[in-house]
Amino acid sequence: MNGPVVEFRGVSKRFPGVLALDNVDVEIRPHEVVGLIGENGAGKSTLLKILSGVYQPDSGDLIVRGESRHLATPRHAAAAGIGMVHQEQSLIGTVSVAENILLGAEGSSVRGGVYNWKDLNQRAQRMLSKIDSQIRPTDRTEDLVLAQRQMVELAKALAVEERGDHEPVIVLDEPTSVLDGDDLETLFAEIERLRDIASVVFVSHRLDEVLRVSDRVYVMKDGRVVAERDPKAVDIAELYRLMVGRETAGEFYREDEQLEVDGAPDVIKVEGLGRKGAFKDVDLRVRAGEVVGLAGVEGSGREALSRALFGAEPFDVGQVLLDGARLKLGSPSDAVEAGIGYVPAERRVEGVAMGLSVEDNIVLADPGTISRRGIVIPSRRRQVVAEWIDRLRIKTVSTQTDVANLSGGNQQKVTLAKWLSSPRLRVLILDHPTRGLDVGAKEDVYTFIRKACAQGLAIILIADTIDETIALSHNVVVFRDGEITARFSAAPGRKPTQVQLVEAMV
Amino acid sequence: MSQVQEGARPAAPANPDASSTRPAPRVAWSRRLLTAGPPIALIALIVIFGAANSRFLSGSNARGIADQTAILLVLAIGMTFVILLGGIDLSVEGVMATSSLVVALLAANDRNSNDYGMLAVLAGVAAGALFGLVSGLLHTRLKIPSFMATLGMGAVGIGIATVLFAGRSPRVLDEGVRSWGLDKWWGFSPLTYVAVAVLIIGWLIQRFTRVGRYGYVIGGAEGIARLSGIPIMRYKTLAFIISGSTAGLAGAMAASRLGVGDVLIGGGQMFATITAVVVGGTLLQGGRGGVHKTAIGALIIAVLANGLILVGVEPYVQRSVQGVVIVIAVAATGWSLRTRTRTIK
DSSP, X not given: OOSXXXXXXXXXXXXXXXXXXXXXXXXXXXXOEXXXXXXXXXXXXXXXXXXXXXXXXXXEEEEETTEEOOOOSHHHHHHTTEEEEOSXXXXXXXXXXXXXXXXXXXXXXXETTEEOHHHHHHHHHHHHHHTTOOOOTTSBGGGSOHHHHHHHHHHHHHGGGGGSSSOOEEEEESTTTTOOHHHHHHHHHHHHHHHHHOEEEEEOSOHHHHHXXXXXXXXXXXXXXXXXXXXXXXXXXXXXHHHHOSOOOGGGXXXXXXXXXXXXXXXXXXXXXXXXXXXXXXXXXXXXXXXEEEXXXXXXXXXXXXXXXXXXXXXXXXXXXXXXXXXXXXXXXXXXXXXXXXXXXXXXXXXXXXXXXXXXXXTSSOGGGGEETTEEOHHHHHHHHHHHHHHTTOOOSOTTSBGXXXXXXXXXXXXXXXXXXXXXXXXXXXXXXXXXXXXHHHHHHHHHHHHHHHTTOEEEEEOSSHHHHHHHOSEEEEXXXXXXXXXXXXXXXXXXXXXXXXXXXX | OOOSOOOOSOOOOOOOSOTTSOOOOOOOHHHHHHHHHHHHHHHHHHHHHHHHOGGGGSHHHHHHHHHHHHHHHHHHHHHHHHHHTTOOOOOHHHHHHHHHHHHHHHSSBSSSOOOOTTHHHHHHHHHHHHHHHHHHHHHHHSOOOHHHHHHXXXXXXXXXXXXXXXXXXXXXXXHHHHHHHHOOBTTBOHHHXXXXXXXXXXXXXXXXXXXXXXXXXXHHOHHHHHHTTOOHHHHHHHHHHHHHHHHHHHHHHHHHHHSBOOTTTTTTHHHHHHHHHHHHTOOTTSSSOOHHHHHHHHHHHHHHHHHHHHTTOOHHXXXXXXXXXXXXXXXXXXXXXXXXXXXXO
16 A cells, blocks of 8 residues: 555544644555654644544544544444554553553454463464563553553554554654653664554654654644654754744743842742652752743653642752741641642642532631631631632633633633632642633733732742743753753843753753 | 743653563562551461460361361452452441341241242342342443442331341251251361352453452553543443352351341451451452452461460450551551552542
8 A cells, every 4th residue: 555544634623712723634554654743732642642542633534544433432443444542651550561462452362251371472472572572461450560560561562453453653752751862762773673563653852853853743732733754854953943933032931020039038949859769869949939840851850849849759868947946747738838839730730629619729728817726717718718719810600600610711710819818838838820821811820820920939940931931030050861961040131041941841 | 932842740750671671570569468468467376376375276276277267268359359459348248248148048947938049049149139130230321430339229128028027037047058057078167169269260250350450450540541442331240249149148148057047147248358358458449459468368367366266355446456457557558559649538
């Protein structure tokens, strides 16, 4: 067959408030490695989810081997020969490698509910041999190291070819985010090997890797494919420009409202903080009214650090000082007691309490402000809640509305109000505060950050994008593999460029 | 908006080992404890009680322990399948009650003229399976938490048993049924052989069938199982049917041993059963454990009960000792799962 194995023809997908895919054309040809890059929210994941049967397109055609197909479930996608290697681990630790590889597709190895282990192991071994792995089908999956698990994931994806008599399409979603050094080389060798027996879609943040392994690269932006390039005729800088598109206006981020912080007193100081396997030797200080942005790729240690500073995860060495006094951070409640607030990235799970009213959510973190000797004073409570709904312009039908019914932006404001309504608050840790918000809600968050600074709050920010990090921060600290690799001053009018940051990140 | 990084939860650091090499043993101590702890505890108990009272190690006492373990082991093997899925079956005592009365009233007895012999035992098991089926359907179709669905079914079982009981225990007169509870085969009660047979069957199910294997998969990560197209409800329901059947069999075994059908025949068994499963090393969260571990757990409970009597501990103190044991076991087995923000409900 000479035509493409998979073809997206004019595919669009809309979610409430956002056009995730806008008339996308992509084709994957036989024995080809297709690179797919794009920013957060550019539509890559939506594209992959349509390919793997998790989502269905609103319009347009998905053509697999010349036939228009409707992939209603992940099982349909697997039957069509499309195998996914997910970004998150999708293996079960307590069963064997063979069971994982053929999970839900045991087929001839299970007759009448009874396992034929020999047959199952042989079939799994065939998959493992294809990628030249020494892992045994009988190994217990949880005994494998991460890189080996990745190989098992690969073998599992390859196993889709058993369901049909055609060569599979293997989708690698950020396969390199957990690998480094030799493991990375092994993976690249695997991709070369896959080229002979399958078509590959390779998604990664590391542009150099995409250039290295791909035969063709698609660049996505704002739900559209904006470019298709030959890796031999393009460099990282050009890819990056295509991906980012434009210089973002400083106005959007309220840069003119950013205040100088020189001479402000230190609020929180982190000295030599470390946790094995997550981050080490972290020194930080955040002054009153300052935003310190933590930059880095996934797993660079910045998220773990932010959670450690909130007491949600432990640290092994080092200390955290608040106003010069050493803090005990044994749990989130220690942090709250000390005046540290945390706006988590998982807003719907960790940020707001679904099922509780707007009012209940706002007063959740510091009941002390609305009560005396443990007894809530209703008038005080109403007053505090009304004040914050007004100040943050939270759009809600009433104070008693369930937060689950609010839009993402308004939920985020409720989370912010929860912390801000506490008079004790000194430090606010913002973990992806604008994730999943529309443009208007983002601007509200930016405005809020500027105002909070003006009131002398110290803010530690993990932003969604590099732009955001640079624009909102006074200082940017770049993490890589758990260590700080660079520090940039990003004071008003002296912003570093994105390229400078990216160089330190990868 | 421009960006290059996508935030997400921090991934675990990459391991430098080349993937093509054999895996280095990387077994955490907490998991070793889960595997080696129960056998070590069992041996330690035997040594301690043996030292404290020489009668403990005698052949007749050992056989007594084995016979005492039989009913508990049967119950615990069925329970293991449910706990592996992260559920729990609290209907054990009610199911035993109904089953014992079904057996006593269908076999030759002093209440009616039925005389179905060993078929009565089968009916008891079938009654248990039916309870399991209903519990499983309530849990999976109506999305009732398993503890609540089975607690309700347990009460239903007690209720049905009370109606059948009608004020007086029916006595089993059937020679065949009674002989299983009273005879000795090579020094052991026939019921002990039944328990061993159930253990072997349970292990075979766990090792070689979909119900068994998918128990680990669903208990380990239900989301992954669902995305793999595994019919989760079916396998969950099957686990409850297995647990119901073993409870039904246990009720029949108790009726055969005591010679009566009784509402309170399973009194105290539910707690001992859950303790046996957990002490054996099956995680209450599911996904990890197995019937072979449960066998050790059941022996620990039986040895503890027997040993405490021999060293002169009051019987009513024993219940407290069991309570302490289960709390310690749950804390020890769940040690590796502790994180500060984990929610325990």
